[in-house]
Amino acid sequence: xxxxxxxxxxxxxxxxxxxxxxxxxxxxxxxxxxxxxxxxxxxxxxxxxxxxxxxxxxxxxxxxxxxxxxxxxxxxxxxxxxxx
Numbered sequence: 916x917x918x919x920x921x922x923x924x925x926x927x928x929x930x931x932x933x934x935x936x937x938x939x940x941x942x943x944x945x946x947x948x949x950x951x952x953x954x955x956x957x958x959x960x961x962x963x964x965x966x967x968x969x970x971x972x973x974x975x976x977x978x979x980x981x982x983x984x985x986x987x988x989x990x991x992x993x994x995x996x997x998x999x
Contacts, residue, residue: 920950924985925993927960931973931981932997936964955984973998 916924923946930939943960947953959981963973978998985991 916952917950920946920953921990923949924953924956924960924990927956928981928985928990928993928997931960931963931967934967934971936967939964956981959984 923942927939927942927946930936930942939960943953943957947957959977963977963981966973966977975998978994982991982994982998985994
């Protein structure tokens, strides 16, 4: 994964955890622009943003989907830290 994209995905995940929908969507769009292989991550972030808008929180299953989308590595640690 492009290093610039990794930084943007990390910011998107942290923004979701803060409930910052605009920040999350902007960051994941930048990540996808840098690395088009991030479609599943972008989908998971956008779904999490929708959940925040609709219900004020991200469900456990959506956090799990996001963890699966980022796969093993440093971004999975960011997901685990952010979901708690």
